[in-house]
Amino acid sequence: MFPLTEENKHVAQLLLNTGTCPRCIFRFCGVDFHAPYKLPYKELLNELQKFLETEKDELILEVMNPPPKKIRLQELEDSIDNLSQNGEGRISVSHVGSTASKNSNLNVCNVCLGILQEFCEKDFIKKVCQKVEASGFEFTSLVFSVSFPPQLSVREHAAWLLVKQEMGAAICPDCFKPAKNKQSVFTRMAVMKALNKIKEEDFLKQFPCPPNSPKAVCAVLEIECAHGAVFVAGRYNKYSRNLPQTPWIIDGERKLESSVEELISDHLLAVFKAESFNFSSSGREDVDVRTLGNGRPFAIELVNPHRVHFTSQEIKELQQKINNSSNKIQVRDLQLVTREAIGHMKEGEEEKTKTYSALIWTNKAIQKKDIEFLNDIKDLKIDQKTPLRVLHRRPLAVRARVIHFMETQYVDEHHFRLHLKTQAGTYIKEFVHGDFGRTKPNIGSLMNVTADILELDVESVDVDWPPALDD
Numbered sequence: 001m002f003p004l005t006e007e008n009k010h011v012a013q014l015l016l017n018t019g020t021c022p023r024c025i026f027r028f029c030g031v032d033f034h035a036p037y038k039l040p041y042k043e044l045l046n047e048l049q050k051f052l053e054t055e056k057d058e059l060i061l062e063v064m065n066p067p068p069k070k071i072r073l074q075e076l077e078d079s080i081d082n083l084s085q086n087g088e089g090r091i092s093v094s095h096v097g098s099t100a101s102k103n104s105n106l107n108v109c110n111v112c113l114g115i116l117q118e119f120c121e122k123d124f125i126k127k128v129c130q131k132v133e134a135s136g137f138e139f140t141s142l143v144f145s146v147s148f149p150p151q152l153s154v155r156e157h158a159a160w161l162l163v164k165q166e167m168g169a170a171i172c173p174d175c176f177k178p179a180k181n182k183q184s185v186f187t188r189m190a191v192m193k194a195l196n197k198i199k200e201e202d203f204l205k206q207f208p209c210p211p212n213s214p215k216a217v218c219a220v221l222e223i224e225c226a227h228g229a230v231f232v233a234g235r236y237n238k239y240s241r242n243l244p245q246t247p248w249i250i251d252g253e254r255k256l257e258s259s260v261e262e263l264i265s266d267h268l269l270a271v272f273k274a275e276s277f278n279f280s281s282s283g284r285e286d287v288d289v290r291t292l293g294n295g296r297p298f299a300i301e302l303v304n305p306h307r308v309h310f311t312s313q314e315i316k317e318l319q320q321k322i323n324n325s326s327n328k329i330q331v332r333d334l335q336l337v338t339r340e341a342i343g344h345m346k347e348g349e350e351e352k353t354k355t356y357s358a359l360i361w362t363n364k365a366i367q368k369k370d371i372e373f374l375n376d377i378k379d380l381k382i383d384q385k386t387p388l389r390v391l392h393r394r395p396l397a398v399r400a401r402v403i404h405f406m407e408t409q410y411v412d413e414h415h416f417r418l419h420l421k422t423q424a425g426t427y428i429k430e431f432v433h434g435d436f437g438r439t440k441p442n443i444g445s446l447m448n449v450t451a452d453i454l455e456l457d458v459e460s461v462d463v464d465w466p467p468a469l470d471d
Contacts, residue, residue: 021109114217235295
């Protein structure tokens with residue numbers, strides 16, 4: 001049962017004569033069920049030629065145009081299963097003397113550049129399967145995607161309008177603008193934009209009918225296998241005052257040998273056999289600030305991992321391996337999470353609270369009674385202009401923050417420890433010394449002294465994520 005009808009014959013004959021392959025002819029004739037496309041190319045061409053040679057009164061049309069998928073799909077597949085399944089990826093059709101085949105000894109389709117000729121055949125499909133099997137990825141499902149050359153869109157458009165060659169940039173110069181990271185101005189998006197803008201009459205003036213037949217099949221540049229990213233979350237403690245959260249590199253020069261990010265991710269990359277990673281966390285601490293208590297939530301996106309199936313015991317062993325590798329950090333609650341779950345780490349980040357402990361120095365001698373009044377201050381509202389130390393990477397703004405409570409611990413006449421709970425996003429160092437008056441009020445102004453911070457620890461980050469795990 002052939003999928004084309006008598007009404008399709010003129011279009012099919014015209015396209016075949018101009019060098020279009022059978023599968024493309026089916027597409028242009030609106031054949032939207034997949035069974036006919038599964039036939040080997042050589043057999044498709046023979047069946048198409050027979051159809052075009054058949055007189056109208058000899059046709060037996062049992063197929064609606066186009067037939068509903070659910071009604072006719074099984075019937076079509078059953079009939080196709082009875083046909084030969086031997087085919088070739090690329091063929092030259094010899095002249096057989098009929099009007100249907102007069103111009104059909106084509107090598108490469110002038111619309112699909114041979115993609116629907118050579119790359120729909122069993123040999124190429126086996127090649128793809130072999131590549132997947134040899135890739136070494138763990139997976140339970142497969143998504144197959146194909147990246148086509150942008151010029152196929154032009155040929156598609158030209159075929160619909162029965163035109164001859166690819167479109168140049170002169171028609172729509174505003175669509176083909178060079179960009180810093182573009183290797184070519186003829187990107188797929190630029191081509192589609194131009195095709196949507198150009199009028200049919202203008203297109204036909206520039207590109208006569210029909211599209212030319214290419215000399216060679218469109219080449220497969222590469223068969224790539226990739227796995228979707230996986231996400232690992234947990235909480236980390238940082239015990240060093242000489243360890244940044246992320247690599248500290250200035251003008252291409254590394255300032256410190258390692259970072260929290262690297263101490264964790266290096267192990268994950270090796271075990272998951274991933275190509276790269278992206279690290280994120282609920283806030284960040286300065287290089288000289290420790291993170292204590294239950295730690296700071298973090299998440300790592302592992303890009304293109306080859307191994308993705310782990311038992312809970314294997315994850316525990318991985319966590320222990322990270323913890324045994326360095327005395328500068330510790331990780332807890334390590335677990336696999338979904339991409340969507342990471343959003344919980346960032347939700348309402350500025351509404352969350354954090355608890356700190358700071359060792360403070362004052363220029364004037366103090367007694368215990370001089371700091372006790374700080375214990376009575378609740379929900380103190382402060383305004384913080386972007387600190388000078390981060391002005392190079394943060395926009396200039398005044399941010400309102402809240403100090404929920406403070407608790408003091410007298411050390412000596414020039415030192416005391418301050419425990420405080422604040423709104424997330426508060427700059428604690430600036431709240432202590434004032435940052436030349438850019439944070440108001442501050443500890444120095446409240447006490448009428450010059451104050452500075454000697455040590456700072458994060459005691460808790462009050463984000464209930466990721467879920468705590470049993471030891």
